[in-house]
């Protein structure tokens with residue numbers, strides 16, 4: 001069965017005003033999410049993942065943000081839509097799950113009323129039906145005593161319960177796309193797995209497309225169909241999940257995978273990713289943006305204007321430097337470049 005594109009992000013550039021200048025946090029990014037497909041976006045903090053997600057939802061502050069390109073949702077470009085048309089899409093056809101459930105919820109409204117509020121904006125039901133559906137949704141997201149939780153305020157709920165309520169709000173109108181931005185980072189480790197299991201179950205039942213933004217490569221391996229790796233505002237590699245884990249090519253993807261702690265193998269500290277993503281105004285804009293973090297690789301192997309190239313069906317990589325990449329061979333090589 002061929003998959004239909006649900007979301008097509010075309011040449012998206014999102015820039016923020018800092019001082020008098022605009023700087024692109026998302027730089028000419030194109031990405032497709034098909035129906036019933038989970039696309040993970042991975043990369044370190046500051047790579048532009050949230051800026052990308054918020055652009056799809058059009059949740060950036062308009063005064064200091066420029067969003068250029070096209071975001072086609074079911075074929076319709078979301079960027080030129082009026083606010084009222086965008087509000088019809090947001091929360092109904094596209095649901096969003098934020099990092100921190102406490103800030104995502106209204107502290108002055110009960111869980112049940114917040115779920116109902118989203119439905120009231122998009123669905124015509126009777127008061128009784130809104131309530132029944134809200135309780136049904138609380139049950140669906142794994143809350144055992146939904147009638148009780150319906151009447152509770154966010155501060156009366158644990159972090160995991162709050163995130164379940166956020167998920168209930170996000171799925172209340174049966175969206176065809178969910179955007180989950182680090183949905184478990186604000187939660188205890190023990191609860192994280194439960195929330196990811198819930199998301200996976202819901203995705204299976206509802207066949208929703210999902211953009212899953214995460215640092216957790218374990219979650220990616222379990223949940224994603226395809227993976228886009230972002231570095232410094234650009235996608236540097238994109239492929240199906242199996243290819244990313246079995247045949248990663250870009251030096252950044254390889255470094256990310258290498259930095260996962262292993263329980264079976266003692267990792268050489270030289271193989272752990274070095275340095276940090278530069279701040280937005282200091283991002284390298286010319287050439288291979290990752291080259292500064294792999295200084296032991298000869299400069300000449302980087303392309304001047306690296307573009308994403310399809311190296312095998314569905315597997316795209318930016319910059320041919322991957323053909324020459326290796327981790328530092330020796331301590332002296334690492335020391336020479338001050339990277340230990």
Ligand SMILES: Nc1ncnc2c1ncn2[C@@H]1O[C@H](COP(=O)(O)OP(=O)(O)OP(=O)(O)O)[C@@H](O)[C@H]1O
Pocket residue numbers: 016017018025043044045046047048049050051052278279280
């Ligand atoms: N409103 C804003 N104004 C100015 N700069 C911003 C704004 N929002 C984000 N940035 C900058 O844009 C870059 C990308 O940020 P973004 O939040 O998208 O990164 P991220 O990959 O999602 O990181 P994290 O995993 O920490 O959420 C960062 O340098 C960030 O500081």
